[in-house]
Amino acid sequence: MAATLKDVAEKAGVSIRTTGRALRGDGPVRREVAERVLAAAHALNYVPNAAARNLKQRSSRIVGLITGQTFGSEVGQRRVRLLEEAMRAEGRYTLLGALPSSCGDLDALLREWSGLVEFILFLAWPPTWDPAMLKNYPMRFIFIDCAPDAEEFDRLLTDRASGVEAAVDALIRQGARRIAHVAAGSAVGRASGFEQAVRRAGLPVESFTVRCRALELQDGYRAGDELVKLKADAAFFDTDRMALGFYRYAHEHGLRIPRDILVAGFDNDSAGSFAIPALTTVAHPDHETVKAAVDILTCSEPQRPESMILPTRLLERESSRNQ
Secondary structure (H helix, E strand, O other): OOOOHHHHHHHHOOOHHHHHHHHHOOOOOOHHHHHHHHHHHHHOOOOOOHHHHHHHHOOOOEEEEEEOHHHHOHHHHHHHHHHHHHHHHOOOEEEEEEOOOOHHHHHHHHHHHEOOEOEEEEOOOOOOOOHHHHHHOOOEEEEEOOOOOOOOOEEEEEEHHHHHHHHHHHHHHOOOOEEEEEEEOOOOOHHHHHHHHHHOOOOOOEEEEEEEOOOOHHHHHHOHHHHHHHOOOEEEEOOHHHHHHHHHHHHHOOOOOOOOOEEEOOOOOHHHHHOOOOOEEEEOOHHHHHHHHHHHHHOOOOOOOOEEEEEOEEEOOHHHOOO
């Protein structure tokens, strides 16, 4: 059984209150008493009960991060890293967990975290789950780039549609007239931006959709045959990974990017800037999102939950420039 504060106090021969002050280092305790308490704690392998302390103080320095499938992608890992760095700069710690597969499992996780964390940042949330279940927990929840329809929670969302629209508009400005959207159903916000750019072109632009099973390298590669059949002169891919998979197809089949087909992607993966030609992409507002999350966490006065929509940024590179 784990040692308790009472066990440490008894071994050191002092009161529980004095023991607590000595371990925290925040009260008037004689040096020799403090040393005796610390020695007793070390001998008993005593670990403070953070949950009990946080409940008593009604505050916590630990922030929970719950990730989803995108954690395996570069953009997902980049966002988690930036959040961890920002929390550390504010003197806070992060507790990382994967989104459970059911509401019941999420309930169990949140019960375990109750009292340990004050804020939980969701980086994923299934659209079929009811966020009303979260009202039962003594934490504040922030949704990052996932959007349950609930105004009682803070939501920091990415304006993907306008980023896609800017990318497709850039392809049209470079002379593309047969543009394909290489899409997977799991990608949010891409289709509306693609369609909006084609509608607003004011030019005779033909558009096509090439459906893929997922958002990975192999999906972009497999889309190559269809793009050739369509005689597409430009393609927007839902992710940079898909676009780079198509690069391999183009190399193997003698297609020249951008001379034969213009290409753009989404996510600003680091590999895109090193590809030949460098890949045009849409970058997430990662730094802006992290700053907004930190502002919510560190606000000294209680604020009403709000939804913020943060803009993306188009990075035009060689793959979308006619030569």
